[in-house]
Amino acid sequence: MIELASKTAFVTGGASGIGLALAQALAQEGMNVMLADIESNALAAAVGSLSDAGFKKVSCVNCDVADPDSVEKAAEATFKAFGAVHVVCNNAGVGGGTGIDDISVETWRWVLDVNLMGVLHGVRTFLPHMRAHGEGGHIVNTASMAGLNSGLGFSAYSASKFAVVNMSEGLAGELAPFDIGVTVVCPGFVRTRISESGRNRQERYGPRPIPAPGSHAARVAAALADLSKEGLAPLAVAKQVVTAIRRNELYVFTHAGSQWRTELEQRFNNILFAMDRAATGEGLM
Numbered sequence: 001m002i003e004l005a006s007k008t009a010f011v012t013g014g015a016s017g018i019g020l021a022l023a024q025a026l027a028q029e030g031m032n033v034m035l036a037d038i039e040s041n042a043l044a045a046a047v048g049s050l051s052d053a054g055f056k057k058v059s060c061v062n063c064d065v066a067d068p069d070s071v072e073k074a075a076e077a078t079f080k081a082f083g084a085v086h087v088v089c090n091n092a093g094v095g096g097g098t099g100i101d102d103i104s105v106e107t108w109r110w111v112l113d114v115n116l117m118g119v120l121h122g123v124r125t126f127l128p129h130m131r132a133h134g135e136g137g138h139i140v141n142t143a144s145m146a147g148l149n150s151g152l153g154f155s156a157y158s159a160s161k162f163a164v165v166n167m168s169e170g171l172a173g174e175l176a177p178f179d180i181g182v183t184v185v186c187p188g189f190v191r192t193r194i195s196e197s198g199r200n201r202q203e204r205y206g207p208r209p210i211p212a213p214g215s216h217a218a219r220v221a222a223a224l225a226d227l228s229k230e231g232l233a234p235l236a237v238a239k240q241v242v243t244a245i246r247r248n249e250l251y252v253f254t255h256a257g258s259q260w261r262t263e264l265e266q267r268f269n270n271i272l273f274a275m276d277r278a279a280t281g282e283g284l285m
């Protein structure tokens with residue numbers, strides 16, 4: 001467990017939703033917090049709201065997590081502002097389309113670049129620094145329940161989040177000797193602006209796709225937006241994350257209720273069943 005007070009946290013996607021709540025929860029622990037985000041107006045407003053709430057050791061930097069140079073620059077700005085960084089929350093993410101025929105290649109690239117490569121860039125940028133200062137630390141990667149089940153179907157979002165869960169599990173083993181913990185956050189629905197993710201789609205990925213009314217993609221998007229509106233408060237997620245950092249726990253599940261658990265059990269059972277069949281030789285016939 002690392003002592004959080006007076007240490008520094010870097011939070012991507014810090015301008016909104018879970019990232020902003022993480023910034024607040026970590027500031028509440030006495031940490032300096034650097035919020036990094038692609039949406040500059042929201043970023044400035046987020047720092048203003050935290051400052052108004054009495055958190056003065058909070059700053060912000062523009063950052064596109066999909067661009068490794070941008071993450072490097074954001075890291076430099078953080079070292080300059082606060083010195084050593086101890087907690088890195090790779091949280092920025094975007095919701096992507098679902099459906100075999102509905103997702104363009106540009107949308108696949110956008111979602112994977114932000115949700116997956118964004119986490120990779122955060123890890124690659126900060127890890128050498130964290131290992132070098134030797135004061136211990138923690139990496140928090142925001143995945144999703146969609147990273148553990150395929151309920152969203154053929155989905156760039158699920159693909160990105162499965163990868164984040166896997167990367168985090170592997171990283172936890174690799175970093176244990178360096179006193180750097182890893183937590184992967186797997187929320188169910190949370191009350192944020194995730195259903196408006198297209199607002200931050202970079203021009204290089206082409207225009208924001210608007211699903212045809214009545215299409216599978218339009219129905220899924222509307223259903224997900226409704227579920228998100230009724231979701232958990234972001235701060236409740238952030239408080240669980242702080243506890244997980246303190247206890248050095250790998251997984252945070254915010255919705256451990258029966259539906260999610262049943263789906264997970266089903267998936268694990270299917271995998272184990274197939275392995276058992278292979279072990280008896282039955283699968284070879």
Ligand SMILES: NC(=O)c1ccc[n+]([C@@H]2O[C@H](COP(=O)([O-])OP(=O)(O)OC[C@H]3O[C@@H](n4cnc5c(N)ncnc54)[C@H](O)[C@@H]3O)[C@@H](O)[C@H]2O)c1
Pocket residue numbers: 012013014015016017018019036037038039042063064065066091092093094095114142143144145186187188189190191192193194195196197200228231
């Ligand atoms: N809201 C949910 O129901 C839910 C559930 C599971 C997982 N998540 C995950 O939580 C994380 C946070 O999302 P949220 O729900 O708070 O949504 P949100 O839209 O409220 O916040 C996401 C933040 O990421 C920022 N962002 C987007 N692209 C970026 C980029 N290229 N570089 C830097 N910042 C960028 C946005 O500007 C925004 O401030 C995401 O990884 C998301 O996949 C959300």
